[in-house]
């Protein structure tokens with residue numbers, strides 16, 4: 001039996017004025033795609049960079065592929081692949097050169113051509129790094145994370161700055177990495193991405209892991225698997241006692257009223273009748289399944305993008 | 307192998323930055339050309355004397371002028387107003403003004419060396435003119451010649467300048483260029499991606515030192531060629547020894563830049579601390595003036611700085627064609643600095 005890909009206990013990191021990581025525990029099994037989900041400043045990058053050996057933690061124990069940083073630093077580095085949140089290379093290096101150069105640092109490496117093909121960057125293989133677009137740099141960074149044929153891959157916001165089509169094709173790349181038997185740990189702000197890619201997730205906020213589980217488990221944890229939405233033209237009006245009348249909580253979000261419910265079938269007639277009676281000027285009614293966004297809202301009392 | 311690839315990549319990326327490369331090579335060459343041409347003059351330099359023209363010249367005035375003409379002086383006759391203006395601008399070293407009974411001479415305190423020498427010549431000319439006026443026989447004077455001490459074989463200024471320029475260039479490359487580039491790359495996060503690879507720090511650093519070493523050696527070849535074909539300065543000593551001294555010096559100052567760069571978080575801090583090191587080293591190394599007047603402890607402390615033993619060894623080979631036997635201790639000092647700084651640089655180096 002192989003050691004787990006990652007085991008973290010009691011990780012802490014204090015920056016001046018902010019406890020960036022406030023006691024994080026994580027377990028990631030081999031072959032999983034594991035997601036860290038959380039808003040800006042949640043501590044995702046700090047957590048990853050400590051695990052990658054870039055930042056020193058104030059406290060905590062880390063085992064990467066069953067190895068300890070103090071004694072097996074070089075071996076860990078040889079066996080993990082890292083995409084940083086922002087990768088700054090020398091301005092005048094080309095993707096092909098960067099991949100060849102970085103490949104040379106490892107005991108085994110994949111060819112530049114193969115990797116450029118994988119991330120669809122062949123046509124920019126010989127362009128200077130500084131001339132690449134944000135999305136192209138992002139794809140090069142992903143290719144560089146795979147250059148050593150790693151067992152464990154860290155991707156910090158791999159799809160930020162990509163257009164929708166490039167995002168989808170990056171999801172495909174991640175699925176392929178998983179299919180090759182590698183473990184992937186990624187961070188993201190995107191709910192749909194987390195749901196689509198991750199086998200398991202940890203939701204982070206203020207340096208803490210709020211909850212961990214598969215996307216389905218997390219949603220099931222909410223006793224309210226559905227949400228009824230009333231949409232308005234322009235900003236939604238104040239609730240003003242309406243929630244009492246229908247016997248359910250109403251959350252105002254932008255141009256929506258959101259009413260989480262375990263039983264939309266019985267809520268809907270009551271709701272529409274009450275809305276009619278109170279002359280609520282809503283435009284449309286929509287019933288949807290609860291998402292990770294709702295889990296986050298429920299756990300933190302605020303939306304992911306706030 | 308890894309080191310070699312790292313070294314080649316350094317060169318490749320360096321060669322793509324045309325502007326930086328151009329200036330690295332052009333700057334010392336321009337310095338040498340500039341200084342060399344200014345001081346090339348050739349013949350014995352003349353001592354300038356401002357002569358304030360009297361309303362009516364007397365016999366004693368004519369006699370002094372005639373006597374002065376026999377000395378290597380350049381006479382600048384001008385009106386009292388012109389002389390006053392030139393004096394105020396600080397350009398005059400010595401000014402002689404005839405009075406009713408004799409002469410008055412002013413020496414510029416800011417140009418002591420030149421002023422004293424000129425004043426002495428004027429005094430001698432005055433004695434000569436006095437003897438002539440009185441019909442006495444000419445006093446016999448001790449002939450004086452100007453020479454550069456210790457460097458008998460190549461006494462022109464460019465020849466003296468060249469090794470100094472090589473040394474300064476090394477020190478500024480190491481302390482300013484190399485160190486600064488590293489701090490700013492670190493500041494911009496350009497090393498972070500390397501930090502997550504198993505590349506050993508010492509290979510990365512040594513790759514850079516070797517790259518800079520070759521850059522500097524090429525610079526040196528340029529300077530030597532210009533010295534040779536523009537100023538006719540030749541290396542009096544062995545090229546092998548010259549290379550040896552240059553390699554040692556380069557390694558020392560590059561390593562110093564790397565070590566220093568690990569003490570600064572930002573380029574601004576780095577600029578400050580590198581200056582803090584550069585200028586004392588430059589002034590205390592006896593390149594510009596001797597430290598005879600300095601306190602004893604300072605003179606002894608200065609012996610352990612690497613710039614002056616390096617320059618001494620370089621001049622010994624280049625200007626005097628000597629071997630390095632007399633410079634063993636100095637070169638050991640340089641080598642120890644190189645090793646310590648490199649060790650410190652590797653130990654303290656942080657990728658981010």
Ligand SMILES: Nc1ncnc2c1ncn2[C@@H]1O[C@H](COP(=O)(O)OP(=O)(O)OP(=O)(O)O)[C@@H](O)[C@H]1O
Pocket residue numbers: 015016018019020038039040041042043044045046047085
């Ligand atoms: N080097 C640093 N010095 C001081 N504070 C820092 C440093 N790095 C991060 N922080 C702080 O630590 C907290 C966590 O930052 P971190 O980058 O880990 O968040 P994140 O979850 O990755 O956010 P994002 O989604 O914006 O990337 C933030 O409050 C940030 O300001």
Ligand SMILES: [Mg+2]
Pocket residue numbers: 044045046085156
């Ligand atoms: Mg981040």
